[in-house]
Amino acid sequence: MVSFNQDGNKKRFRKLKIILLILPPLLIVPAVILLDSSNDIMFGIGMILLFLLFIDIGIVIGLLTKKYYNWIIAFLVLIVIAVFFKHNRWPFASVFFTFGFGGLGFVSLFSSFTFLKRYRHIPFIRFIGFSSSLVLFVLSMGLLWKNMHWPLAGTFINVGLITFIPFLFAFVFTIPNANFMNWNKLERIVFFRAIIIPMIFVYGICVMMFVFPEFWTSLLHTALWPFGMEPIELLDKAGLH
Secondary structure (H helix, E strand, O other), X not given: OHHHHHHHHHHHHHHHHHHHHHHHHHHHHHHHHHHOOOOHHHHHHHHXXXXXXXXXXXXXXXXXXXXXXXXXXXXXXXXXXXXXXXXXXXXXXXXXXXXXHHHHHHHHHHHHHHHHHHOOOOXXXXXXXXXXXXXXXXXXXXXXXXXXXXXXXXXXXXXXXXXXXXXXXXXXXXXXXXXXXXXXXXXXXXXXXXXXXXXXXXXXXXXXXXXXXXXXXXXXXXOOOOOOOOXXXXXXXXXXX
């Protein structure tokens, strides 16, 4: 009876995994088409589809993939490619930015649950990984919103930067008791690829954007609008010249 239930659970899990793997190609095409629409309703539907796509990707990578930490590095590389495309004014730079920051954010979100589940034997990795993943999610969404000139970007980034302060204090004061020398190879790989490298990368971008904005704007060949401000266009009407 027990084995029968286990076989049934495995079959249901396999079906769920297949559905999650099939969803991305079904969502990505209509999402891209609707996001390019000038109609606000169509754009809103495209945003919903985009979020569903990122949630699906995050579940598959963060919860169903053993080497989820390699995907985090892949999304960082995608952001670098987006910057390169933007600098050279090539097409699809916005697409790379969207999937780079969006993928990083949602994979980090679901990786937070992975840290809680898989690293109960190492409290440092468990709680530092959990908190850093949540901070990365908020900051990645803020950076995506900022570079795409969407509203509420400042809110996301401010929340991410503020929560980084207690995270940094927790990291500094708990790392002496982390017992790093007794970690195995996999645990060290996870620590650097899923926590240290993405945090340094994301906060490096924040420093470039807000401490050295001239460098960032010259790098992307585009203007960086201040929080809550957007460019305005004067109407070409008689009497306005």
